[in-house]
Amino acid sequence: MDWDKLRIFHAVADAGSLTAAGEVLHLSQSAVSRQIRALEESLNTTLFRRHARGLILTEPGELLFDATTTMSKRLDAAEARIRDAEEEVFGSLRVTTTTGFGSLWLAPRLAKLYEKYPDLNIDLMLEERVLDLPMREADLAIRMREPSQADLVRKRLMSVWMRLYASPEYLDENGRPASLKELASHRLICQRVDSAQVGAGQSFVRTLLSHHLRNTLYVNNYFGVLQAVINHLGIGVLPHYVTEDFPELVRVLPEEESAEIPVFLAYPEELRQSRRVAAFRDFVQDEIIAYRRQMRDQS
Numbered sequence: 001m002d003w004d005k006l007r008i009f010h011a012v013a014d015a016g017s018l019t020a021a022g023e024v025l026h027l028s029q030s031a032v033s034r035q036i037r038a039l040e041e042s043l044n045t046t047l048f049r050r051h052a053r054g055l056i057l058t059e060p061g062e063l064l065f066d067a068t069t070t071m072s073k074r075l076d077a078a079e080a081r082i083r084d085a086e087e088e089v090f091g092s093l094r095v096t097t098t099t100g101f102g103s104l105w106l107a108p109r110l111a112k113l114y115e116k117y118p119d120l121n122i123d124l125m126l127e128e129r130v131l132d133l134p135m136r137e138a139d140l141a142i143r144m145r146e147p148s149q150a151d152l153v154r155k156r157l158m159s160v161w162m163r164l165y166a167s168p169e170y171l172d173e174n175g176r177p178a179s180l181k182e183l184a185s186h187r188l189i190c191q192r193v194d195s196a197q198v199g200a201g202q203s204f205v206r207t208l209l210s211h212h213l214r215n216t217l218y219v220n221n222y223f224g225v226l227q228a229v230i231n232h233l234g235i236g237v238l239p240h241y242v243t244e245d246f247p248e249l250v251r252v253l254p255e256e257e258s259a260e261i262p263v264f265l266a267y268p269e270e271l272r273q274s275r276r277v278a279a280f281r282d283f284v285q286d287e288i289i290a291y292r293r294q295m296r297d298q299s
Contacts, residue, residue, distance in 0.1 A: 001039075001042070001043075002038075002039070002042070004035070005035050005036075005038060005039040005042075006039070006064075006068055006071070007025075007068075008021065008025060008027070008032055008035045008036065008039075009035075009036060009039055009047065009064065009065075009068065010065065010068040010069070010071075010072060011024050011025050011032075012032060012036060012048070012055065013047075013048075013055075013057055013061065013064075013065040013068070016053075016054040016055055016056075017054040017055055018032045018033055018036070018055070036048070043060070043064075045058075045060045046058050046060070046061075047060060047061035047064060048061055070135075073135060073136040074136075076136065077136055077268075077270055077271070089117045089119070089120055089275050089276055089279045090117070090119035090120060090276075091119075091120070091121065091276055092121045092122075092123055093120060093121070093122055093123065093139050093140065093276045093277070093280055094123040094125060094137075094138045094139045094140070095122055095123065095124050095125065095138065095139065095140050095141070095142070095280065096124075096125040096126075096127070096131045096137075096138040096140075096141045096142075097124075097125075097126065097141065097142035097143070098126065098127075098128055098142075098143075098144060098198075099126045099127065099128065099221040099222070099223065100221060100222030100223065100239060101142060101144070101160075101239070101241075101263070102124060102126035102142075103126060103221075103222075103223045104222060104223060104226065104239070104241070104242055104245070105239075105241050105242075106124070106142070106284075107124065108245060109287050110122060110124075112283065112287070113279075113280065113283045116279075116283070117279055120276060120279065120280075122280075125138060128196035128197065129196075130143065133147075133149070133152055133266060133267060133268050134149060134151055134152070134268055136268070139267060139268075139271060139274075139276075139277060140265065140266070140267040140271075140277055140280060140281075141265070141266050141267070142157070142263060142264070142265050142266075142284070143263070143264050143266060144160070144198040144261050144262070144263060145198070145261075145262065145264070146262060146264050147264060147266045151268065151269050152266045152267065152268060152269065153266065153267055153268070153269055153271075153272055154264050154265065154266040155264065155265045155266075155281070155285075156262055156263070156264055157263045157264065157265050157284065157285070157288055158263045158288050158291075158292075159260045159261060159262055159263065160239050160240060160241060160260075160261040160263055161239070161240045161257045161258050161259075161260060161261065162200065162201040162204045162205075162237055162238065162239060162240075162257065162258035162261070163237075163238065163239075163240050163251055163254075163256070163257045163258075164183075164208075164235050164236070164237060164238075164251065164252040164253050164256060165229055165235070165236055165238050165242070165243070165249040165250065165251055165252060166229060166234070166235045166236065166249070166250055166252050167229060167230055167231075167232045167248070167249065167250070168248065168250055169232045170229075170232040170233070170234065170235070171250055171252075173232070174186060176250075176252060177235075177252060177253060178253075179253070180208070180211050180253065180256065181211065183208065183211060183213065183235065183252075183253065184211050184212055184213050184214060185214050186213070186214070186215075186234060186235050187213075187214070187215040187216065187217055187233060187234030187235065188208060188209070188213050188215070188216050188217070188234060188235055188236075188237070189216075189217045189219065189225050189228045189229060189233060189234045189235065189236035189237070190205045190208070190209075190216070190217075190218065190219075190225065190236065190237040191205065191218065191219065191220060191221070191222075191225070191237070192205075192218050192220070193205050193206045193209065195220055198261050200258040200259040200260070200261045201237070201239075201258055201261070203258065203259065204237065204257070204258035204259075205237055208237070208256075215234070217233060217234060222238055222239060222242075225237065225238055226238060226242060226246070229249065230246065230249070235252050239261075240257075241291070244291060244294055244295065265281060265284060267281075
């Protein structure tokens with residue numbers, strides 16, 4: 001098949017219209033249309049059907065688009081590896097992690113990375129869904145469990161525990177519970193047990209809710225839980241690393257915590273020699289060393 005025609009087909013399928021694809025490719029609509037017709041004739045099939053909202057892929061078109069999407073990701077990876085042969089660290093790096101870790105721990109520290117590598121562009125994707133690294137949905141991941149795929153480079157970074165925290169103002173007004181039984185008279189701020197979260201945190205919340213709490217405030221991510229806690233709304237279930245940046249928070253019921261949650265950094269084997277990946281990996285490891293040192297000093 002003609003690579004140039006495949007490139008144009010992919011742009012049309014991705015954009016959903018000849019005009020939009022032409023703008024991306026810097027070609028006229030008629031030139032794009034001619035290339036698509038020529039590709040359909042060479043394959044003896046119809047790849048698109050017209051719709052009021054644009055072009056829709058036929059079944060053969062969907063099969064071809066899956067193939068060109070894989071090709072595009074592989075070409076992006078090859079380009080990244082070629083660029084990484086240069087001495088300087090630059091270009092884009094797509095990093096995925098959970099909303100809580102990304103917003104509460106990682107994002108506040110990125111200024112140090114940019115100071116060292118001002119030409120590095122980070123695309124930070126925060127979501128609970130585990131993105132497929134070998135398929136290049138992201139370049140690098142920080143995950144709250146060990147990755148199961150065999151073709152990944154992985155490194156254990158740290159451990160996290162879910163614990164109970166409240167503001168001094170809330171405790172001054174409402175008292176500090178001395179047991180789980182007394183916790184029942186307070187407002188618990190947490191995620192729902194059926195929401196997307198790590199299993200250890202889910203089990204911890206389930207245990208707390210079994211004590212027939214008087215009141216609950218559910219928030220679907222830890223950043224929201226933190227905002228509610230620092231605004232004195234109740235006692236929140238939070239990852240323990242928030243105490244570094246919010247040292248005024250008071251730990252409640254220190255004997256109660258979740259099971260240990262391992263944190264792993266992972267990236268595809270093909271990016272092992274990537275300077276961008278190495279720069280980000282070393283930055284995260286240095287920040288964790290500094291974090292551990294600060295935690296020891298505070299204890």
